[in-house]
Amino acid sequence: MTDVVVGIDVGGTRIKSVLLTRSGDVLAEDTRPTPADASVRLGPALADIVTSLVERGGGESGGPSEARGPGEVREPGGPGEVRPARVGIGVPGIVDEQRQVGVRSANLGWHDLDLQRAFGEHLSLPFVVGHDVRCGLLAEARLGAAQGCTEVLFVPLGTGVAAAQLVGGRLWHGRPWAGEIGHVVVDPDGDPCACGLRGCLETVASAGAIGRRWSALTGRGGDAAEVARLVAAGDQQAISLWHNAIEALAAVISPVVAANGTQLVLVGGGLVRAGDLLLDPLREAVHARLAPAMRPAVAPASLGDRAGSLGAALLSLEAGGVA
């Protein structure tokens, strides 16, 4: 029998999952669309993912009729048999990890949802639910670009902008909305934000916003990747938009670095595919705002869109103390 866990990253549009051994080997992976009406259909989808991963990973799933806790794992049935001990689930929005409550997720359509109750009806294995961004950082800290760092600010730039932190080498949970740096106002006269304010960082510096602003500015279509290509090609409108995004990010990141003594700003999300075109000016803008001794490393995350599912698996390992 192999000592494994399942990690599931529930996104607004798709669910990525992984069957992971304690030593960090991936035995199976899965990606599927997030069900419409996720608030009702997510539990069954999660159960189906676990079954499917275990089958593909060479084992058997713990079905509802044979539910058992992590201390009740059966003796190995033979070489290659896989029985996950726990499941970790990363979800977006505002998550109260201590109470295991989904405070709010616009994408998944829930509000103050008891996640243990909602998913527990469908999952026979013990599970823990975490915040997707904090899961991503956990994966980068254990398996990716934040290894060996104890004070890390992880900033994924995707549909939105969020953050998670390592403090003293440990994932910082704090209050449920800790990390919501996407909703710091950087331009009071800026674009309206879904949160009700105007000019939030997310309306300027997310991959989504860069694409939208480009379309609004030029009347041409094009996502953030297209804007990045035009920046590299020297397009002045694209450069101006890109520059604004980077300055806004630096204005929000720098105070956090100074207050927290961050040593590494780890940039993730889709926008980081732009590479040095993003990282070099962002590093320069952050450093220009901080006294020399405080200047952090600014580096790309290394696990891409697998960070969330890997981190959810690691969360279940670390929460469950699987030996």
Next chain:
Amino acid sequence: MTDVVVGIDVGGTRIKSVLLTRSGDVLAEDTRPTPADASVRLGPALADIVTSLVERGGGESGGPSEARGPGEVREPGGPGEVRPARVGIGVPGIVDEQRQVGVRSANLGWHDLDLQRAFGEHLSLPFVVGHDVRCGLLAEARLGAAQGCTEVLFVPLGTGVAAAQLVGGRLWHGRPWAGEIGHVVVDPDGDPCACGLRGCLETVASAGAIGRRWSALTGRGGDAAEVARLVAAGDQQAISLWHNAIEALAAVISPVVAANGTQLVLVGGGLVRAGDLLLDPLREAVHARLAPAMRPAVAPASLGDRAGSLGAALLSLEAGGVA
């Protein structure tokens, strides 16, 4: 015998100290000028303060000839006898508390100073050295305005601007320069700062800077308290300068609140004597930059310039586990 500790707050111009019981009673206090050439003369001054406090507090000091550890405290000599078990010392600048090293203090003239060695030659009692701002927050957390809060950003506005934080109810040490928010650039074209950059928060929003900027702007003398009086009286120049300071503070504080999930921004230092003239617009400016669910309380510290010495005493209690 009374179970007591000594707390000493070493400032650039004066040293405040306190003899504190475990139950929070102050038995004696002392304020004296910081010796010139503090890097050499501070140790003897600290020893003299301990002796003086203990005499005034009704007890005897542990002189060099009778040094003993916290477990070797003598039996009580009689009612009212006071023998401090430990000393806590708060110092300014960049402090590495884990290694007990004074990384840098411009005011006290030291650089990478082994504080245990430097002070241990003169102090016969066990002692611990901490950062003055973190000591101040510890006092506010245990005895002052931060009681009952677990996620706190403490921002004293005095000669400079600094910060300390409670995370999960515990004082956050992190890397030595964590908290140096005074050296986040808020205006790249602003005044030169002692750190070598221009337009640091400290050059706009410290009590010292407000006085200096007022003098430079008007050619009239006047400190921050005078500027506050003029703000209250409706002076447009004073209001503009005050407003700039508050906007700069809010721009630096808000990202930290969002990233860390701060529930209370506790404002201290000399500038907080301006009361609601400072706190109301600062609260408004911070709240305007954050989505409603994230908006923290913004309140004044309550211990004034005693916070540092009280906190140093508490640090020695918490570090030493005095029962």
